[in-house]
Amino acid sequence: MDKEASNGEHSLQQMELAEISSKISNRDKRREIFSCHGYWQTMDIGPKVQQVNRRVDSKLSYTEILQEEVKKSQIKYQDNHKSDYDNKDGMEASQFRSSKKQGQFLSTIPFSIPKPLTVSSNLGGLPISLEMAVGLRKMLFGNTFHVFSYEWKKSCFKFHTPYSDLSYALEAEKGGARAILMAVQVYIIKYCLFVRNREENIPLQGLCEMSQTEQENALAESLGDILWTAGERRKAIVCLVTTDTYFTPNIDYKIDNLTERLQLFEFFEKEAAQKFICDHIQCFKGEGSHGVILFLYSLLFSRTLERLQKDLDFTTSHLLQFSLGNFICRQAILNVILTGRASPHVFNGFQKFDSEGGVQELLHGVLARNDVGYLHWNKEEVEHYRPLQVGSMLKTPKLPIWLCNISGIYSVLFSTNRLLLSDWKMEHIFDLYLYNGQPSQKKTVHLTVDTHSHHWEKNHCEESDPEKRFPSVEMAIRTKWEGAAINWNGAVPFF
Numbered sequence: 001m002d003k004e005a006s007n008g009e010h011s012l013q014q015m016e017l018a019e020i021s022s023k024i025s026n027r028d029k030r031r032e033i034f035s036c037h038g039y040w041q042t043m044d045i046g047p048k049v050q051q052v053n054r055r056v057d058s059k060l061s062y063t064e065i066l067q068e069e070v071k072k073s074q075i076k077y078q079d080n081h082k083s084d085y086d087n088k089d090g091m092e093a094s095q096f097r098s099s100k101k102q103g104q105f106l107s108t109i110p111f112s113i114p115k116p117l118t119v120s121s122n123l124g125g126l127p128i129s130l131e132m133a134v135g136l137r138k139m140l141f142g143n144t145f146h147v148f149s150y151e152w153k154k155s156c157f158k159f160h161t162p163y164s165d166l167s168y169a170l171e172a173e174k175g176g177a178r179a180i181l182m183a184v185q186v187y188i189i190k191y192c193l194f195v196r197n198r199e200e201n202i203p204l205q206g207l208c209e210m211s212q213t214e215q216e217n218a219l220a221e222s223l224g225d226i227l228w229t230a231g232e233r234r235k236a237i238v239c240l241v242t243t244d245t246y247f248t249p250n251i252d253y254k255i256d257n258l259t260e261r262l263q264l265f266e267f268f269e270k271e272a273a274q275k276f277i278c279d280h281i282q283c284f285k286g287e288g289s290h291g292v293i294l295f296l297y298s299l300l301f302s303r304t305l306e307r308l309q310k311d312l313d314f315t316t317s318h319l320l321q322f323s324l325g326n327f328i329c330r331q332a333i334l335n336v337i338l339t340g341r342a343s344p345h346v347f348n349g350f351q352k353f354d355s356e357g358g359v360q361e362l363l364h365g366v367l368a369r370n371d372v373g374y375l376h377w378n379k380e381e382v383e384h385y386r387p388l389q390v391g392s393m394l395k396t397p398k399l400p401i402w403l404c405n406i407s408g409i410y411s412v413l414f415s416t417n418r419l420l421l422s423d424w425k426m427e428h429i430f431d432l433y434l435y436n437g438q439p440s441q442k443k444t445v446h447l448t449v450d451t452h453s454h455h456w457e458k459n460h461c462e463e464s465d466p467e468k469r470f471p472s473v474e475m476a477i478r479t480k481w482e483g484a485a486i487n488w489n490g491a492v493p494f495f
Contacts, residue, residue, distance in 0.1 A: 125263030
């Protein structure tokens with residue numbers, strides 16, 4: 001009996017050694033592993049080798065050889081891929097190399113999708129092709145060798161606790177995906193206040209008593225609304241992850257173990273798209289779902305890559321910008337969420353620009369008023385006399401909800417009065433509410449705006465600190481209501 005056990009253990013040891021040897025000696029297989037999981041240091045082969053060492057003392061020298069091969073392969077892989085980055089022109093590739101050396105760029109960390117958050121390959125969607133994936137990657141990053149970072153991959157649409165003061169609000173962590181989360185938050189507030197309710201003035205308390213089911217319905221309705229608008233109200237595309245991989249990448253395309261598994265589901269009625277999203281809402285809100293990335297993919301395919309190219313101008317070739325070790329959203333992404341069109345600028349209409357050589361280029365702005373709006377104020381821009389001028393199309397939306405970019409931090413400002421912007425008399429004294437997405441915020445901030453009083457200048461002129469003299473939130477509000485006085489109603493102002 002002992003002899004049989006010994007023979008069985010010896011066979012198992014031989015199988016384990018053969019498995020490790022195969023991973024190291026097979027060049028094509030090794031490339032696939034590298035592409036899926038990044039660099040060798042992200043693969044935990046060491047414990048596997050140590051396990052074999054402990055069980056087979058006689059194979060120690062062979063194990064050492066395997067470990068040496070792993071080390072050589074790692075160095076060779078990094079050297080080969082360093083040339084890929086060195087051959088890329090432009091500042092973004094340089095920043096990418098720098099942050100990679102500093103360990104700031106985390107795209108190589110494996111972040112797999114739990115199986116319950118994937119769908120069956122037989123659900124009936126259109127499998128993504130290599131050509132579609134390359135087009136998507138180039139539209140986002142400007143190339144095919146960049147992939148989303150760990151921060152992006154772990155971002156999903158997660159609400160605060162049901163029935164809490166912020167039960168209507170999404171949790172928005174730091175990182176590039178935060179802008180998208182707060183832009184979607186605008187539509188969630190729109191749905192909760194003005195779509196599911198028809199009253200002119202809704203009490204804020206209605207936002208603070210949402211159940212989990214109501215949260216999920218609000219998210220599905222909002223995502224579907226955005227996708228339908230991006231598809232010019234004729235079509236919406238929803239992307240979900242399946243268990244299968246649909247194409248074999250070439251040497252110029254870096255695998256991310258997400259894009260290659262997509263199926264695209266096409267809908268020609270908004271309600272059908274919203275119901276489908278609701279039925280698969282965990283694919284967008286579940287932890288590990290890559291929910292924000294899936295929504296972004298759905299948004300771009302709903303708009304179509306061809307339309308996106310026409311929306312952009314010579315100032316913007318792709319939608320994500322590399323900054324401080326992460327990819328952040330350019331204005332075009334926010335505009336396609338807010339307006340359905342990926343215009344790179346926030347002024348009204350088109351503007352002519354005289355480029356070098358006397359050639360006139362056309363800058364693309366916002367063409368029409370939409371349901372929701374946008375406000376922008378940046379302290380550094382003001383100090384350098386180059387503030388961004390937001391046009392009236394975004395400043396005065398049909399409904400009183402604004403995505404606000406305040407010194408690079410995204411917040412949402414809104415009124416519960418549907419008619420606020422339809423009657424100028426209502427804009428004398430009115431209430432606004434602010435959600436800034438910061439973890440420190442535990443309840444919605446209540447502001448009272450008085451557009452006929454200018455005492456704010458007198459009250460703050462004696463302050464020596466410009467940050468205290470001009471709170472950034474107030475300055476953002478004054479880009480819409482110039483000279484207005486803002487009462488924080490007991491809350492501590494955000495400076």
